[in-house]
Amino acid sequence: MRAMHHDNNLAKERLVQGGALALLLLMGGFVIAGPSGVLAWGENQRLLEQRHEKLAELEGQRDRLKNRVALLDSSKVDPDLAGELLRSNLNVARPDEMVMLIKR
Incomplete structure:
Protein backbone atom coordinates (compact mmCIF):
# COMPACT_ATOMS: atom_id res chain seq x y z
CA MET A 1 0.00 0.00 0.00
CA GLY A 34 6.14 36.38 -30.14
CA PRO A 35 4.63 39.62 -31.44
CA SER A 36 7.09 41.67 -29.41
CA GLY A 37 9.85 39.07 -29.30
CA VAL A 38 13.42 39.04 -30.51
CA LEU A 39 12.53 38.03 -34.08
CA ALA A 40 9.94 40.81 -34.40
CA TRP A 41 12.38 43.49 -33.22
CA GLY A 42 13.83 44.15 -36.68
CA GLU A 43 10.39 44.43 -38.24
CA ASN A 44 9.30 46.84 -35.52
CA GLN A 45 12.40 49.00 -36.12
CA ARG A 46 11.66 49.11 -39.87
CA LEU A 47 8.04 50.11 -39.23
CA LEU A 48 9.17 52.80 -36.80
CA GLU A 49 11.53 54.29 -39.41
CA GLN A 50 8.75 54.27 -42.02
CA ARG A 51 6.42 56.05 -39.64
CA HIS A 52 9.06 58.67 -38.83
CA GLU A 53 9.46 59.34 -42.58
CA LYS A 54 5.69 59.60 -43.03
CA LEU A 55 5.48 61.93 -40.02
CA ALA A 56 8.15 64.21 -41.51
CA GLU A 57 6.25 64.26 -44.81
CA LEU A 58 2.97 65.11 -43.09
CA GLU A 59 4.61 67.84 -41.00
CA GLY A 60 5.96 69.43 -44.20
CA GLN A 61 2.51 69.24 -45.75
CA ARG A 62 0.98 70.79 -42.63
CA ASP A 63 3.51 73.64 -42.72
CA ARG A 64 2.69 74.36 -46.38
CA LEU A 65 -1.03 74.42 -45.55
CA LYS A 66 -0.43 76.73 -42.58
CA ASN A 67 1.42 79.12 -44.88
CA ARG A 68 -1.40 79.01 -47.42
CA VAL A 69 -3.99 79.69 -44.70
CA ALA A 70 -1.93 82.62 -43.44
CA LEU A 71 -1.85 84.04 -46.98
CA LEU A 72 -5.65 83.79 -47.11
CA ASP A 73 -6.17 85.75 -43.90
CA SER A 74 -9.20 87.98 -44.45
CA SER A 75 -7.43 91.10 -43.19
CA LYS A 76 -4.51 90.82 -45.65
CA VAL A 77 -5.19 88.46 -48.57
CA ASP A 78 -2.25 87.87 -50.90
CA PRO A 79 -3.47 89.11 -54.33
CA ASP A 80 -1.43 86.54 -56.28
CA LEU A 81 -2.90 83.65 -54.31
CA ALA A 82 -6.42 85.06 -54.58
CA GLY A 83 -6.02 85.34 -58.36
CA GLU A 84 -4.64 81.83 -58.58
CA LEU A 85 -7.54 80.40 -56.59
CA LEU A 86 -10.14 82.30 -58.64
CA ARG A 87 -8.63 81.09 -61.89
CA SER A 88 -8.28 77.46 -60.82
CA ASN A 89 -11.56 77.01 -58.94
CA LEU A 90 -13.95 79.24 -60.90
CA ASN A 91 -12.30 79.10 -64.34
CA VAL A 92 -12.12 82.91 -64.38
CA ALA A 93 -9.71 84.56 -66.81
CA ARG A 94 -9.43 87.93 -68.47
CA PRO A 95 -9.85 88.10 -72.25
CA ASP A 96 -6.17 88.95 -72.75
CA GLU A 97 -4.91 85.96 -70.68
CA MET A 98 -3.89 82.58 -72.00
CA VAL A 99 -4.36 79.58 -69.68
CA MET A 100 -1.87 76.72 -69.77
CA LEU A 101 -2.69 73.58 -67.82
CA ILE A 102 0.29 71.70 -66.40
CA LYS A 103 -0.30 68.13 -65.32
CA ARG A 104 1.35 67.19 -62.05
Whole structure:
Protein backbone atom coordinates (compact mmCIF):
# COMPACT_ATOMS: atom_id res chain seq x y z
CA MET A 1 0.00 0.00 0.00
CA ARG A 2 2.78 2.33 0.87
CA ALA A 3 4.54 1.69 -2.50
CA MET A 4 1.35 2.54 -4.36
CA HIS A 5 1.01 5.83 -2.45
CA HIS A 6 4.66 6.64 -3.23
CA ASP A 7 4.06 5.92 -6.94
CA ASN A 8 1.04 8.26 -6.96
CA ASN A 9 3.10 11.06 -5.37
CA LEU A 10 5.91 10.47 -7.88
CA ALA A 11 3.46 10.55 -10.79
CA LYS A 12 1.88 13.80 -9.51
CA GLU A 13 5.32 15.35 -9.06
CA ARG A 14 6.36 14.40 -12.59
CA LEU A 15 3.10 15.76 -13.96
CA VAL A 16 3.64 19.08 -12.16
CA GLN A 17 7.26 19.25 -13.37
CA GLY A 18 6.18 18.44 -16.93
CA GLY A 19 3.52 21.15 -16.82
CA ALA A 20 6.02 23.66 -15.46
CA LEU A 21 8.53 22.72 -18.18
CA ALA A 22 5.86 23.08 -20.88
CA LEU A 23 4.90 26.50 -19.49
CA LEU A 24 8.53 27.64 -19.44
CA LEU A 25 9.06 26.43 -23.02
CA LEU A 26 5.92 28.26 -24.12
CA MET A 27 7.08 31.47 -22.45
CA GLY A 28 10.51 31.08 -24.05
CA GLY A 29 8.85 30.66 -27.43
CA PHE A 30 6.95 33.91 -26.96
CA VAL A 31 10.17 35.69 -25.95
CA ILE A 32 11.83 34.58 -29.17
CA ALA A 33 9.02 34.47 -31.73
CA GLY A 34 6.14 36.38 -30.14
CA PRO A 35 4.63 39.62 -31.44
CA SER A 36 7.09 41.67 -29.41
CA GLY A 37 9.85 39.07 -29.30
CA VAL A 38 13.42 39.04 -30.51
CA LEU A 39 12.53 38.03 -34.08
CA ALA A 40 9.94 40.81 -34.40
CA TRP A 41 12.38 43.49 -33.22
CA GLY A 42 13.83 44.15 -36.68
CA GLU A 43 10.39 44.43 -38.24
CA ASN A 44 9.30 46.84 -35.52
CA GLN A 45 12.40 49.00 -36.12
CA ARG A 46 11.66 49.11 -39.87
CA LEU A 47 8.04 50.11 -39.23
CA LEU A 48 9.17 52.80 -36.80
CA GLU A 49 11.53 54.29 -39.41
CA GLN A 50 8.75 54.27 -42.02
CA ARG A 51 6.42 56.05 -39.64
CA HIS A 52 9.06 58.67 -38.83
CA GLU A 53 9.46 59.34 -42.58
CA LYS A 54 5.69 59.60 -43.03
CA LEU A 55 5.48 61.93 -40.02
CA ALA A 56 8.15 64.21 -41.51
CA GLU A 57 6.25 64.26 -44.81
CA LEU A 58 2.97 65.11 -43.09
CA GLU A 59 4.61 67.84 -41.00
CA GLY A 60 5.96 69.43 -44.20
CA GLN A 61 2.51 69.24 -45.75
CA ARG A 62 0.98 70.79 -42.63
CA ASP A 63 3.51 73.64 -42.72
CA ARG A 64 2.69 74.36 -46.38
CA LEU A 65 -1.03 74.42 -45.55
CA LYS A 66 -0.43 76.73 -42.58
CA ASN A 67 1.42 79.12 -44.88
CA ARG A 68 -1.40 79.01 -47.42
CA VAL A 69 -3.99 79.69 -44.70
CA ALA A 70 -1.93 82.62 -43.44
CA LEU A 71 -1.85 84.04 -46.98
CA LEU A 72 -5.65 83.79 -47.11
CA ASP A 73 -6.17 85.75 -43.90
CA SER A 74 -9.20 87.98 -44.45
CA SER A 75 -7.43 91.10 -43.19
CA LYS A 76 -4.51 90.82 -45.65
CA VAL A 77 -5.19 88.46 -48.57
CA ASP A 78 -2.25 87.87 -50.90
CA PRO A 79 -3.47 89.11 -54.33
CA ASP A 80 -1.43 86.54 -56.28
CA LEU A 81 -2.90 83.65 -54.31
CA ALA A 82 -6.42 85.06 -54.58
CA GLY A 83 -6.02 85.34 -58.36
CA GLU A 84 -4.64 81.83 -58.58
CA LEU A 85 -7.54 80.40 -56.59
CA LEU A 86 -10.14 82.30 -58.64
CA ARG A 87 -8.63 81.09 -61.89
CA SER A 88 -8.28 77.46 -60.82
CA ASN A 89 -11.56 77.01 -58.94
CA LEU A 90 -13.95 79.24 -60.90
CA ASN A 91 -12.30 79.10 -64.34
CA VAL A 92 -12.12 82.91 -64.38
CA ALA A 93 -9.71 84.56 -66.81
CA ARG A 94 -9.43 87.93 -68.47
CA PRO A 95 -9.85 88.10 -72.25
CA ASP A 96 -6.17 88.95 -72.75
CA GLU A 97 -4.91 85.96 -70.68
CA MET A 98 -3.89 82.58 -72.00
CA VAL A 99 -4.36 79.58 -69.68
CA MET A 100 -1.87 76.72 -69.77
CA LEU A 101 -2.69 73.58 -67.82
CA ILE A 102 0.29 71.70 -66.40
CA LYS A 103 -0.30 68.13 -65.32
CA ARG A 104 1.35 67.19 -62.05
